[in-house]
Amino acid sequence: MRQTPQLKSSNDVIAFMTGNFKERDVNPNETILNSWQRSILKYGLDPHKKREVEILTSSEMQQQLQRQEDFLSIARHGVTGLAKRISNAGFSVILTDETGLTLDAKIPNSMRDKCQRSGLRIGAGWSEKQVGTNGIGTCLAEKESIIVHQHEHFFAEQSQLSCSVTPIFDPMGELRGCLNASCLGASKKKENQFLTLQMVMMYGRMIENSYFRQAYRHQVTMSIRPTESFADLIQEQLLAVNERGIVVGANRSAFAEYDSLLSPGQQLPGSQIEDIVGQSIDELLTKSKGGGVVVRSFSPKMLEEIEIGLRVPSSKLNTIQPDSRRKLAESLAMKAHPTLQQLAGEDPVAQLQIKQILRVLNKDIPFLITGETGTGKEAFARAIHRASDRSDGPFIALNCAAIPESLIESELFGYRSGTFTGANKNGMKGKLELANGGTIFLDEIGDMPIQLQTRLLRVLAERETIPLGASEPTHIDIQVISATHQNLQELISQKLFREDFYYRLNGMSIELPNLRDRADKDVLIKYLLKNLNPEQEIRVLEPASKILHSYHWPGNIRQLISALKFAEALSEDNTIEAECLPKDIRCSSIPIQNKGFIDDSTDQSKTLSNYVGNQEGQRLLETLKKYRWNITQVSEELNICRSTVYRKMRKYNIIQPNEIY
Numbered sequence: 103m104r105q106t107p108q109l110k111s112s113n114d115v116i117a118f119m120t121g122n123f124k125e126r127d128v129n130p131n132e133t134i135l136n137s138w139q140r141s142i143l144k145y146g147l148d149p150h151k152k153r154e155v156e157i158l159t160s161s162e163m164q165q166q167l168q169r170q171e172d173f174l175s176i177a178r179h180g181v182t183g184l185a186k187r188i189s190n191a192g193f194s195v196i197l198t199d200e201t202g203l204t205l206d207a208k209i210p211n212s213m214r215d216k217c218q219r220s221g222l223r224i225g226a227g228w229s230e231k232q233v234g235t236n237g238i239g240t241c242l243a244e245k246e247s248i249i250v251h252q253h254e255h256f257f258a259e260q261s262q263l264s265c266s267v268t269p270i271f272d273p274m275g276e277l278r279g280c281l282n283a284s285c286l287g288a289s290k291k292k293e294n295q296f297l298t299l300q301m302v303m304m305y306g307r308m309i310e311n312s313y314f315r316q317a318y319r320h321q322v323t324m325s326i327r328p329t330e331s332f333a334d335l336i337q338e339q340l341l342a343v344n345e346r347g348i349v350v351g352a353n354r355s356a357f358a359e360y361d362s363l364l365s366p367g368q369q370l371p372g373s374q375i376e377d378i379v380g381q382s383i384d385e386l387l388t389k390s391k392g393g394g395v396v397v398r399s400f401s402p403k404m405l406e407e408i409e410i411g412l413r414v415p416s417s418k419l420n421t422i423q424p425d426s427r428r429k430l431a432e433s434l435a436m437k438a439h440p441t442l443q444q445l446a447g448e449d450p451v452a453q454l455q456i457k458q459i460l461r462v463l464n465k466d467i468p469f470l471i472t473g474e475t476g477t478g479k480e481a482f483a484r485a486i487h488r489a490s491d492r493s494d495g496p497f498i499a500l501n502c503a504a505i506p507e508s509l510i511e512s513e514l515f516g517y518r519s520g521t522f523t524g525a526n527k528n529g530m531k532g533k534l535e536l537a538n539g540g541t542i543f544l545d546e547i548g549d550m551p552i553q554l555q556t557r558l559l560r561v562l563a564e565r566e567t568i569p570l571g572a573s574e575p576t577h578i579d580i581q582v583i584s585a586t587h588q589n590l591q592e593l594i595s596q597k598l599f600r601e602d603f604y605y606r607l608n609g610m611s612i613e614l615p616n617l618r619d620r621a622d623k624d625v626l627i628k629y630l631l632k633n634l635n636p637e638q639e640i641r642v643l644e645p646a647s648k649i650l651h652s653y654h655w656p657g658n659i660r661q662l663i664s665a666l667k668f669a670e671a672l673s674e675d676n677t678i679e680a681e682c683l684p685k686d687i688r689c690s691s692i693p694i695q696n697k698g699f700i701d702d703s704t705d706q707s708k709t710l711s712n713y714v715g716n717q718e719g720q721r722l723l724e725t726l727k728k729y730r731w732n733i734t735q736v737s738e739e740l741n742i743c744r745s746t747v748y749r750k751m752r753k754y755n756i757i758q759p760n761e762i763y
């Protein structure tokens with residue numbers, strides 16, 4: 103095997119890369135160069151060493167597929183459609199998640215063995231960190247459509263592949279995965295792959311658009327195109343509007359089309375639909391007969407005639423009178439975001455909380471919501487906004503854990519034109535400015551980098567923000583709601599969270615109960631089933647109800663919703679039997695009500711081997727919770743190694759909060 107020289111300076115790295123490219127007869131573009139640089143410097147990879155693609159075991163993959171069920175069912179048609187068109191030409195089609203893990207693969211039969219050997223298979227990990235420069239990993243890192251052709255791949259093992267890949271974003275603009283078409287032994291010319299890339303991009307956009315429609319299925323959505331124009335799927339502009347005719351969502355094409363046409367300070371989300379398409383929501387509903395007919399209108403923004411196709415989330419809208427339409431639209435929107443009263447259900451603790459919230463509402467008091475994943479922190483924040491005097495203003499959410507630390511600052515404060523090279527030339531409004539007159543929801547606040555806590559603290563005290571690159575501060579009037587599943591007091595003691603920032607955020611704290619502790623599970627289940635299927639009353643039979651009551655619900659209400667959806671789909675005669683529930687819930691045998699069977703009195707009793715079957719799972723779950731899911735501490739307490747903790751967690755279907763859904 104060849105030895106790679108020591109690369110001490112960036113000049114060494116450049117010389118090393120140049121040598122490799124020359125040897126391979128590759129003329130790399132900037133994307134490939136950057137990716138090679140990352141592979142060497144960031145991930146410490148060596149192109150002269152052999153590197154196989156890592157494949158998950160089938161049980162690990164099973165878990166991943168369950169977690170990604172929603173994404174997969176949305177993307178499936180796109181993957182199959184693309185495969186139908188290009189598999190005869192020898193292409194394999196691959197769908198991955200945002201980490202580069204292959205979730206779905208359509209491989210031409212004749213090439214199955216070859217492709218499997220090259221790692222074109224479900225369960226294969228294609229991140230740059232794992233295999234250096236490659237179509238999938240590099241597309242995910244760069245968040246743009248790319249071709250990685252043959253010897254541009256970092257490792258020789260992949261140099262037979264030519265990959266055309268496009269990223270897939272969810273309706274909130276978050277990277278969700280990518281769609282890839284790969285072929286083995288293509289012609290040497292990279293240009294021959296350009297058409298394939300166009301096709302992949304088209305199907306990628308179609309997946310994003312069905313994702314958009316699925317996410318906004320409870321809202322009116324509209325597809326807009328210039329009259330008489332040739333239907334171009336990549337260009338399909340989609341908008342979602344709420345019951346007051348305010349744009350609440352837009353797909354990539356709509357953003358690209360309208361954002362530059364809006365007046366300074368105006369943003370697409372938050373705009374009145376009338377300003378965009380020249381008709382109010384009521385006019386559109388009436389003229390389209392509740393969504394049945396395409397409406398023609400003159401767009402004051404595009405300054406041309408457009409056609410608007412509406413999708414209205416209930417067939418009832420076709421038959422009712424225009425003036426009652428608004429009421430129905432309102433009730434549909436309510437369903438998408440429950441009110442405070444709906445959230446409280448009949449849980450006495452939650453009802454008391456609501457009373458207290460209503461007492462302090464509109465008094466400029468920040469709320470801090472805590473609770474495990476899926477307990478409804480965001481739902482509560484939205485309901486508080488909706489109940490407040492600011493309900494007509496924007497509700498802007500920032501998930502501090504979901505975006506890289508380096509981007510939080512610009513997301514929050516925005517920047518003015520000319521601040522960064524490569525950034526939007528018109529600058530970007532930060533979330534704080536966007537939330538002006540409304541509410542900002544800072545989700546997973548425990549993940550806010552400490553230096554930004556200092557900056558945000560100042561903004562909240564002075565009610566002024568200075569975007570990056572701006573000279574003048576902008577006044578802001580916002581309600582702040584933050585949320586976390588972490589113990590902020592503990593973060594404070596570890597010096598990871600500022601105490602003064604904590605007090606600034608914690609005007610009133612709202613601690614949401616875990617689902618397993620809620621006293622009104624039956625009422626909640628009834629409410630959720632009614633939401634899932636307003637037309638029919640769904641009954642839950644006693645054995646199924648018992649399981650729903652005794653399961654430990656690590657994913658709380660979100661997991662319950664997903665279990666009920668699953669059960670409803672399998673139910674017959676509107677009756678949910680135990681067999682209709684997802685297997686992991688049916689088979690999870692951790693009887694949480696069976697308290698007291700664990701003897702904690704001696705140190706010896708802590709050892710996991712003292713417990714058998716259900717008791718072992720129960721003991722593990724309790725220890726995990728006691729140490730807030732710190733696996734090292736749990737392994738020490740239970741006297742087992744870390745990998746055994748993970749293995750046992752899998753065995754008992756124990757899922758760490760925030761790892762699910």
Ligand SMILES: Nc1ncnc2c1ncn2[C@@H]1O[C@H](COP(=O)(O)OP(=O)(O)OP(=O)(O)O)[C@@H](O)[C@H]1O
Pocket residue numbers: 438439440444445446447473474475476477478479480481482587626659660663760
């Ligand atoms: N009390 C409730 N009644 C009915 N539905 C609820 C309730 N609380 C939450 N939900 C629903 O449960 C789902 C998950 O809620 P939400 O996203 O607000 O949880 P979360 O605590 O913010 O989760 P995470 O910490 O993982 O972001 C949403 O669909 C929400 O509408």
